[in-house]
Amino acid sequence: MDDEEITIRLTRDQAFVLSDWLYQVMFQSDDLEGIMRDRAVWSPIYTISGTLDTTLSEIFMPDYAERLDAAKERLRADLYGDADGPTASGRDADAAPQAHQIERGTAGNHGESS
DSSP: OOOOOOEEEOOOHHHHHHHHHHHHHIIIIIOOHHHHGGGGHHHHHHHHHHHHHHHHHGGSSHHHHHHHHHHHHHHHHHSSTTTSSTTTSOOOOOOOOOHHHOTTSSSSSSSSOO
């Protein structure tokens, strides 16, 4: 078994939005088992969630919702261009991002791993 650690780098906005999503899935919806049936996946999910929770000060701020909305808008704009309207390709901001439509690993630098 290879125990070499892997580092994943996220922008602060990416980490904040991911942290909120993980919280919703793991603690609000109580549907982690429905989403991830293989319990082996839970170990890395709990590790990622715990790391984000201990790293992000935003999750304790009184203007959490406003900060989260702003982070989501910036990420949408990064993925799609102008988040308020269609992009040059004609897709709107709610369409699947290009990263999900092309071969894994060629989606660009929206997060780095090493």
